[in-house]
Amino acid sequence: MSRRSIEIDDEVFAFLQSHSEPLVDSPNDVLRRLLLGSSGRPSTAMAERRPGGLMPFIRAGVLKAGDKLIHIQPRRGLTHEAAVTADGWLKIEDGREFSKPSPALKAQTGVDINGYAKYALKEDPEVRLQDLREQVRGEI
Known part of the structure; x- marks a missing residue:
């Protein structure tokens, strides 16, 4: 070849x-x-495509398709939003979809950032993906 x-x-x-x-x-x-x-x-x-990184969250019932995640950059005055898809991916504002949170957030901010640590629920910004991840791990 x-x-x-x-x-x-x-x-x-x-x-x-x-x-x-x-x-x-x-x-x-x-x-x-x-x-x-x-x-x-x-x-x-x-x-x-294979299920995304948030599929365990959906199966555990802590996220559902259509849930919105946000990352706020206060110094820059920016808020980035991503929607959870039915197969556990994240769809960002420009329509691109990512299987994991960190690459999605990098596409939005231009820098490597831990998406689990920085994305939070739009409906409850005090709850980060990392909090949900720990909750899901505790159920296994």
Whole structure:
């Protein structure tokens, strides 16, 4: 099999990361899965994505599809919002979807931030994803 090189911008790379299994998938693996599916032929693999990082929260009943999460940057006067999808992903304001909170928040702020520590429930900003994570872990 011959190898070719391509250049991609940071936004495309972030998208590939959001669809990858850390330390398992290469960017080529993600592109192959998204573009060709398991059959090796073009498919609608995007509809077959795996559950996102918030799926355990949904199963435990501490989050539901449509719940809103926020991150407030008081010094900059900015509030970033993300919605929980039915399959445990986060959909940010520009329509992009991420399987985990930290890449979603990085896409919104431009810096690496722990999404579990910084995203909070919009309806109750005192409750962070980290609080819910600890609650879900306690139920296992």
